[in-house]
Amino acid sequence: MKKKFVILLALVLSIGTILSACTSKESSNEENGGKDGDPYEIKWYTIGTPQKDTDKVFDEVNKYLKEKINATVKMTQIDWGDWAQKSQVMINSGEQFDIIFTNGTDYVQNSQKGAFMALDDMLNNEGKEMKEVIDPQFLEGIKIDGKIYGIPANKEVARQTVYTFNKRLVDQYNFDISKVGSLEDLEPMLKTIKEKESGVTPMATFKAFLRYDYVFNGEMPFAFPFEGETDQVINPFDTDEAMNMFKTMHKYYKAGYLKEDAATSKDTWPMDVENWFVRMGGSQPYADLLWSRSAKYEVVSAPAEPPTIVNDSVSGSIQAISATSKNPKKAMEFLNLLNTDSYLRNLVDKGIEGTHYKKNEDGTIEDLPARIDSYNMPSYSLGNHFILDLYKEDPKDKWEKFEEFNASAVKSPTLGFNFNSDPVRSELASITNISKEFYPALGTGSVDPEEYLPKFNKKLKEAGIDKVLKEIQKQYDEWKSKQ
Numbered sequence: 001m002k003k004k005f006v007i008l009l010a011l012v013l014s015i016g017t018i019l020s021a022c023t024s025k026e027s028s029n030e031e032n033g034g035k036d037g038d039p040y041e042i043k044w045y046t047i048g049t050p051q052k053d054t055d056k057v058f059d060e061v062n063k064y065l066k067e068k069i070n071a072t073v074k075m076t077q078i079d080w081g082d083w084a085q086k087s088q089v090m091i092n093s094g095e096q097f098d099i100i101f102t103n104g105t106d107y108v109q110n111s112q113k114g115a116f117m118a119l120d121d122m123l124n125n126e127g128k129e130m131k132e133v134i135d136p137q138f139l140e141g142i143k144i145d146g147k148i149y150g151i152p153a154n155k156e157v158a159r160q161t162v163y164t165f166n167k168r169l170v171d172q173y174n175f176d177i178s179k180v181g182s183l184e185d186l187e188p189m190l191k192t193i194k195e196k197e198s199g200v201t202p203m204a205t206f207k208a209f210l211r212y213d214y215v216f217n218g219e220m221p222f223a224f225p226f227e228g229e230t231d232q233v234i235n236p237f238d239t240d241e242a243m244n245m246f247k248t249m250h251k252y253y254k255a256g257y258l259k260e261d262a263a264t265s266k267d268t269w270p271m272d273v274e275n276w277f278v279r280m281g282g283s284q285p286y287a288d289l290l291w292s293r294s295a296k297y298e299v300v301s302a303p304a305e306p307p308t309i310v311n312d313s314v315s316g317s318i319q320a321i322s323a324t325s326k327n328p329k330k331a332m333e334f335l336n337l338l339n340t341d342s343y344l345r346n347l348v349d350k351g352i353e354g355t356h357y358k359k360n361e362d363g364t365i366e367d368l369p370a371r372i373d374s375y376n377m378p379s380y381s382l383g384n385h386f387i388l389d390l391y392k393e394d395p396k397d398k399w400e401k402f403e404e405f406n407a408s409a410v411k412s413p414t415l416g417f418n419f420n421s422d423p424v425r426s427e428l429a430s431i432t433n434i435s436k437e438f439y440p441a442l443g444t445g446s447v448d449p450e451e452y453l454p455k456f457n458k459k460l461k462e463a464g465i466d467k468v469l470k471e472i473q474k475q476y477d478e479w480k481s482k483q
Helices: 002-032 054-069 080-093 104-113 128-133 136-141 165-172 186-197 240-254 285-294 328-338 344-349 369-374 399-407 422-443 449-462 465-481
Strands: 040-047 071-078 098-104 163-165 202-203 276-283 299-303 316-323 357-359 363-368
Touching: 002 163, 040 328, 054 071, 054 104, 054 344, 054 369, 071 080, 071 328, 080 098, 080 104, 098 104, 098 328, 104 316, 104 399, 128 328, 128 357, 163 165, 163 285, 165 299, 186 276, 240 449, 285 299, 316 328, 328 344, 344 465, 422 449, 422 465, 449 465
Parallel strands: 040 071, 040 098, 202 276
Antiparallel strands: 098 316, 163 276, 163 299, 357 363
16 A cells, blocks of 8 residues: 555656646747747657558658648557557656547546646637537537546547347348347347357347446446436446346346356457357447448347437547647647648548549549558547548448437436546445456346345445445536536
C-alpha cells in the first residue's frame, strides 16, 4: 500500500509539473498560431498496427499541411496490444507530444488528472469549422466537469446491440428473425441448429444482455435503468430481470447450445470461420454488409435494443491534445483540417490515390493491393467519417443512414456524467474481483443462478456495494442539479 501511495504521489507531482510547464509554455507559443511564424512539427500518437507506407503517405500529407497551416505531422502508431500500457507510460512520464488517441475510461481518467488540455476556447477559434460539423451529442457527452478534453470521431453516435445470424442457416431452415427481440425468442432456432447441424455451435459464446446504463461496464453491479426510476442507480444483478435472464442462459447451456467452457473460453469467434449460428455485438447502419464482406459469407442481424446514446458510445474514439504540447493551437488547426477537409481526411485514411486506391468515374473508390498490404488504417480512430469517399460497393445513402441512426437514438440518463471513484477505491477493487469470479459463469449460463446469484449479491454486500451505490448517487445528483 505504501509503495502504491508513493507511485501515486509521484504521478500527481509529475502531472502538476506538466501543467505548470504547460501554462508557461502556452503563453510563449501564442504567437506560433496561424500560418505565420516558424513551421511546427506536430507529434501525433495513435492506435493501430504500424504500416509500411506511413512515411510515404505523410510525405504527401505534409506537403499539403505546410501550404495550408505551415505545419507538418509526425504520426506514430502503437500496436493494439501495446497501446494501453505504452500510451499511459508516455502520459505519466510527461513526454512531450501534441495529439494522442484516447477513449472510454482512459479519456475520463486522464482528463481528470490534467493530462489533456481543455479545448472549449480553441474549439470556438482554431476549431470552429470542425465544431460545426461534429454531432453536438458527441461534444455534450464527452464533457468532464463541463469541459471538452478531446475531439470525438464524427460517426455513429449511438450504441445498438444486435443478434447476428449466419444467413445461410436462416434461409435453409426458413427462420423468421424479424420476430426476434429477446433471448427467449432464440430457443426454437437454437434447438433446430443443435439437432441438425453437428458442425455448428448454436451460440457463439456471449453473455446474457441486461439493458441498463452502466456506470462502468456490464460486468460491474452499478447501473441506471432506461425505464422507470431512471435517476436512481441500482445493482442490476439484484433484480428479477437478471434472475430470469440468467435462468434462460442456464437452460441453453444445459441444452448444449454454448460450448462447455463458455465461462472461461478465450475463443473470439472470428467472423470468417463459419462454425456458429448466432452471436451478439454492436452494430451501425449497414453493418451486415460490412461484416458479410469481411466474413466472405452473408450475415443478417436483428436488434436487441433501440439505438441508444451512452457515455461509452460517444467516447469510443477521441483525439486529445496533450498538456505537454508546445503548440496546442497548431495541433487544433490540424485536427480542424483533418475533420473538415475531404482531401486530407481521405489521404490520411486511405493513402495515396493511384498507389493505395483508385477512384472511379462516379467518385467511388476501390482498394489497390498496396492499401491492404502497406497502408491499412483503422478508420474509426482517425476522425470524421462523413467526408470519407464511399467504396464501390457501399450503399449511396450510407452517410444519410448514419445521420438517421444518430437522430433516432435514445439518450441515456447519465450521458455526460463521469463518476469519480476515488472516495470508494478500495471497495471497488474488492467488487471488481467478486464480479470477475461470478459474472462470467452466470452470464454464460454455466452455473445455476438460483444457487449462485444470491451468493454473488451477498458477497457484493459484504464488499461494500451499498457504500459505492450511495457515492454514485450523491455525485450523480450533484451533476444532475447543474444540468
